[in-house]
Amino acid sequence: xxxxxxxxxDLSMHFGGVKAVRHVNFRLxxxxxxxxxxxxxxxxxxxFKMLTGQLQPSHGQVLFRGHDISQAYAHxxxxxxxxxxxQVPSVFDGLSVRENIWLAASRICSGxxxxxxxxxxxxxxxxxxxxxxxVGQLAHGQRQWVELGLVLxxxxxxxxLDEPAAGLTHEEVLKTAEIVREINRxxxxxxxxxxxxxxxxxxxxxxxxxxxxxLVEDTVENIMLNPLVRDIYLGKRAAA
Amino acid sequence: MSGRNLNLLGLILxxxxxxxxxxxxxxxxxxxxxxxxxxxxxxxILALSLALIWxxxxxxxxGQAAFFGLxxxxxxxxxFNIGESxxxxxxxxxxxxxxxxxxxxxxxxxxxxxxxxxxxxLTVTLILFNxxxxxxxxxxxxxxxxxxGFNGIPGIPPLNLPFxxxxxxxxxxxxxxxxxxLLLTYFGLRxxxxxxxxxxxxxxxxxxxxxxxxxxxxxxxxxxTFTIGGALAGFAGCLFANWxxxxxxxxxxxxxxxxxxxxxxxxxRGTLIxxxxxxxxxxxxxxxxGANQPSGGSDLWSKVFANAPLILGVILIxxxxxMPKGLVPTLADVGQALxxxxxxxxxxxLEAQQAE
Numbered sequence: 078x079x080x081x082x083x084x085x086x087d088l089s090m091h092f093g094g095v096k097a098v099r100h101v102n103f104r105l106x107x108x109x110x111x112x113x114x115x116x117x118x119x120x121x122x123x124x125f126k127m128l129t130g131q132l133q134p135s136h137g138q139v140l141f142r143g144h145d146i147s148q149a150y151a152h153x154x155x156x157x158x159x160x161x162x163x164q165v166p167s168v169f170d171g172l173s174v175r176e177n178i179w180l181a182a183s184r185i186c187s188g189x190x191x192x193x194x195x196x197x198x199x200x201x202x203x204x205x206x207x208x209x210x211x212v213g214q215l216a217h218g219q220r221q222w223v224e225l226g227l228v229l230x231x232x233x234x235x236x237x238l239d240e241p242a243a244g245l246t247h248e249e250v251l252k253t254a255e256i257v258r259e260i261n262r263x264x265x266x267x268x269x270x271x272x273x274x275x276x277x278x279x280x281x282x283x284x285x286x287x288x289x290x291x292l293v294e295d296t297v298e299n300i301m302l303n304p305l306v307r308d309i310y311l312g313k314r315a316a317a
Numbered sequence: 318m319s320g321r322n323l324n325l326l327g328l329i330l331x332x333x334x335x336x337x338x339x340x341x342x343x344x345x346x347x348x349x350x351x352x353x354x355x356x357x358x359x360x361x362i363l364a365l366s367l368a369l370i371w372x373x374x375x376x377x378x379x380g381q382a383a384f385f386g387l388x389x390x391x392x393x394x395x396x397f398n399i400g401e402s403x404x405x406x407x408x409x410x411x412x413x414x415x416x417x418x419x420x421x422x423x424x425x426x427x428x429x430x431x432x433x434x435x436x437x438x439l440t441v442t443l444i445l446f447n448x449x450x451x452x453x454x455x456x457x458x459x460x461x462x463x464x465x466g467f468n469g470i471p472g473i474p475p476l477n478l479p480f481x482x483x484x485x486x487x488x489x490x491x492x493x494x495x496x497x498x499l500l501l502t503y504f505g506l507r508x509x510x511x512x513x514x515x516x517x518x519x520x521x522x523x524x525x526x527x528x529x530x531x532x533x534x535x536x537x538x539x540x541x542t543f544t545i546g547g548a549l550a551g552f553a554g555c556l557f558a559n560w561x562x563x564x565x566x567x568x569x570x571x572x573x574x575x576x577x578x579x580x581x582x583x584x585x586r587g588t589l590i591x592x593x594x595x596x597x598x599x600x601x602x603x604x605x606x607g608a609n610q611p612s613g614g615s616d617l618w619s620k621v622f623a624n625a626p627l628i629l630g631v632i633l634i635x636x637x638x639x640m641p642k643g644l645v646p647t648l649a650d651v652g653q654a655l656x657x658x659x660x661x662x663x664x665x666x667l668e669a670q671q672a673e
Contacts, residue, residue, distance in 0.1 A: 152532050
């Protein structure tokens with residue numbers, strides 16, 4: 078079996094007596110797009126934080142291309158090639174869109190190359206017109222694009238997206254799905270999302286989290302039909 | 318006019334005003350005034366050191382006076398021992414920088430939160446104040462230099478031309494040196510802030526977590542910024558010890574530490590020219606109010622106006638409440654709003670013409 082791009086072994090995170098993530102064994106293949114779903118408090122965001130070095134696991138390992146990164150700092154993990162778009166857009170509000178993207182691009186290249194990369198990225202996220210505006214003045218959807226632009230500009234191998242479709246209009250959701258599919262042509266992705274329609278648009282395989290552990294992992298079609306998943310997650314959402 | 322052109326115009330303007338000021342002042346002003354202006358220039362360098370680390374780096378340091386005082390004391394002590402100013406001058410920059418690096422290392426690599434950072438820097442300053450203040454006895458000396466405790470160290474020999482102790486710098490020369498140093502510091506910092514390093518430190522101020530997730534190590538950048546700020550404050554301290562030929566522990570005092578922060582608040586964080594204007598303006602005002610004191614009348618208002626700390630306190634509160642961004646950023650906002658409304662009026666005029 079080929080070496081996975083990302084693997085977690087017995088990964089756990091405890092906050093005092095609360096076990097937010099419990100013994101998670103997860104594998105992601107090179108170039109794969111995986112969705113994570115699960116009720117609130119299932120441990121998805123904590124899992125993402127451990128993958129990106131924002132939290133150090135209480136127990137277990139995170140292997141990225143075979144290297145143990147579970148004790149590494151966030152900036153070291155970013156340099157190894159894992160980028161994250163957080164749930165609430167985490168951008169530089171006081172700086173212009175161009176300065177935001179430049180800050181990311183200039184980590185991997187400089188001078189004319191960085192400037193070209195910034196122009197290309199502005200085009201790709203559709204914000205060339207708004208390039209000189211402070212990001213703090215943009216609408217929620219546009220700030221999401223800026224953050225995605227930031228992440229893509231550092232050219233990571235694996236991108237984690239935490240609820241990319243939250244708070245977006247229907248058109249924006251469609252555009253996001255298209256962008257995610259396009260990114261997946263060259264990169265691996267893990268996407269946390271509640272919107273099942275969106276999940277169906279983008280994913281083949283889905284991992285369901287519940288109470289800090291992996292409940293089931295299967296194709297999106299089978300997940301939708303799984304009675305256990307319907308009961309604890311989809312059913313409740315449908316009822317709501 | 319684009320932001321870039323405006324920026325360039327501002328830089329040219331600062332350069333021209335600075336050079337003209339430097340050239341004209343000693344020719345037309347009394348020596349007393351030149352001496353007063355010299356200390357304003359020195360303090361403005363100190364203001365710039367905090368403008369960098371707080372205004373751009375987002376590190377609220379209550380202890381900039383520690384590095385300033387260390388620079389002054391290092392120069393004084395080294396000068397009495399060596400007698401020639403080149404090495405004391407360099408030591409007065411290097412030692413505070415090294416101290417800032419050491420302190421910064423423990424604070425930033427220890428992941429101390431912002432509030433504690435303020436507390437630690439203030440505490441360090443006050444420890445230095447108390448330590449130096451209690452060294453009055455003859456047993457406290459470094460080489461031939463007595464520390465003097467609360468009496469301070471008087472009669473510090475002036476700077477000389479590099480490696481030539483027979484060529485001391487005159488009072489007028491000190492004015493040129495301080496003003497030139499201020500201009501160099503200003504332009505040097507502008508260059509630094511325009512570089513990738515400068516943009517990353519602004520990024521860290523805006524959103525440290527995001528900067529980290531992009532692959533930058535904030536600790537390295539903060540430490541470097543803090544060290545540069547310490548070096549600049551030490552440099553200003555060295556010039557200050559020269560200016561008065563005297564240094565005392567009050568240089569590490571609470572009043573001195575607070576003053577630097579007030580200059581930056583009044584002038585405006587996130588700009589360099591703001592803190593320079595804030596520093597010079599407040600010092601000028603303090604001096605003007607202080608000058609009223611001996612001849613102040615006996616009625617209530619002249620007593621109130623003769624009370625410099627009271628007036629300065631009111632100014633500070635007024636700025637924090639009414640102009641929290643500070644003078645320069647607020648003026649820039651007003652300017653931009655006026656330009657915007659003029660542009661809109663022009664556009665409306667054009668549309669009206671087209672409609673006709």
